[in-house]
Every structure is written in C-alpha cells, then in structure tokens.
Amino acid sequence: MTTEQTKRPEQVEQPEHWTIEIDSAVCVGSGLCAGSAARAFTLDIAGRATAPESPVPADSDLLEAAENCPAAAITLRTAEEGKEIFAP
Secondary structure, three states: OOHHHHOOHHHOOOOOEEEEEEOOOOOOOOOHHHHHOOOOOEEOOOOOEEOOOOOEEOOHHHHHHHHHOOOOOEEEEEOOOOOEEEOO
C-alpha cells in the first residue's frame, strides 16, 4: 500500500489555489494577460483586464500573465495563506 492510499481523506494534499488581484487604476488594457491565460483573464468593455472569481487553480499561465503585464497591475496570492506569489 502506498503512502497516498494510507492517508485519510482530510490528509490528502489538495492542489494549490491562487487569488488574482487586478489594479484597474493602473491597467492599460494591453491584453497580454488575456493572451497568456485566456481561461482566467478577459477584457471588459473599457478594455481593462478582469479575472474570474477567486480562488482559481494555480497555473504557470497565470504567473506568466502577471510577470508580463506591462502596467504591473496583477498580483497573485495563495488562497490558503494569502502569501504573495507575484506582486508588482
């Protein structure tokens, strides 16, 4: 029996989730975030980025979007602890 099989359900590690914060006051609507992580970012009618309700599953595409934001408008945090994953 593997270690995973012997763990009780509450002990099984859950996938990490992140919260996404967008500073709409500095967003310039470049669309790079939507291009990098289309499942998470869209542009509103004013051309500014919007994100889905948090938390969302952690994903390298989200990190890429935050890192490449030309306005540094995206902050990612762990949903569980609020620890910064990426902050401008």
